[in-house]
Amino acid sequence: MTTEDNPNEVEQNQAANIDHIKRRLDMLDQRLDNIDSVVTAVVERIMSQPIALNITCPNCGQNVEITILGKGKPTA
Numbered sequence: 514m515t516t517e518d519n520p521n522e523v524e525q526n527q528a529a530n531i532d533h534i535k536r537r538l539d540m541l542d543q544r545l546d547n548i549d550s551v552v553t554a555v556v557e558r559i560m561s562q563p564i565a566l567n568i569t570c571p572n573c574g575q576n577v578e579i580t581i582l583g584k585g586k587p588t589a
Contacts, residue, residue: 559583 560583568577 562583564581564583566579566581568579569575570577
């Protein structure tokens, strides 16, 4: 016995699936916005101070200092 789907049922099923996908995409968008806000806040807080990296050369053993300055003026 073969069952045939009613075209209205198929359309309703597809509409429900599309609504579900839209809700999931909206949730993902909100999460990405929240992550972006947190990362931006952390970067702004870090970049308000200078960052110094001290690296020792593996060949000659000399210390190399690399300083990264943010948008603010460094205070001593």
